[in-house]
Amino acid sequence: MQLTNIELGKIGEDLACNYLGDLGFEILDRNWRSARVELDIVAKDHGTLVFCEVKTRRSSRYGHPSEAITLVKLAHLRTAALLWLGTHRTRFSGIRFDVISILYLDENSSQISHIKGLD
Numbered sequence: 550m551q552l553t554n555i556e557l558g559k560i561g562e563d564l565a566c567n568y569l570g571d572l573g574f575e576i577l578d579r580n581w582r583s584a585r586v587e588l589d590i591v592a593k594d595h596g597t598l599v600f601c602e603v604k605t606r607r608s609s610r611y612g613h614p615s616e617a618i619t620l621v622k623l624a625h626l627r628t629a630a631l632l633w634l635g636t637h638r639t640r641f642s643g644i645r646f647d648v649i650s651i652l653y654l655d656e657n658s659s660q661i662s663h664i665k666g667l668d
Contacts, residue, residue, distance in 0.1 A: 557653060561605025562589055565649040568661050574599065577639065586629035590649075596642035600630045605651040614650035615664055623667060 552560070566576055569592055577598075578591040590601040602622070604614035626646055646667040652660040 561651045565603045583632045598641035
């Protein structure tokens, strides 16, 4: 049975959180929504607040998952980050936008790549 896109996205976000946790990140929020914007993962990497977009695909047939981050998507991430900051009180020394790309082949095999600091 093939996973739906929603199921695949949830698995990808779970894998991303586990990956970040293994690196020592503190997960502060997941799937935070406000109006028309969403943040997949908000985490803290030592003192840096990280807004992390997760892109999961079954194959690279249509390109690497990170290629789905357009300038419009990046603008939405920035807007969502500002809204999140306005509703949360947390101490941080800096802010960063990351992308975690996951190629999910099956329940036993996936490839994770992490791009730190989108511009």
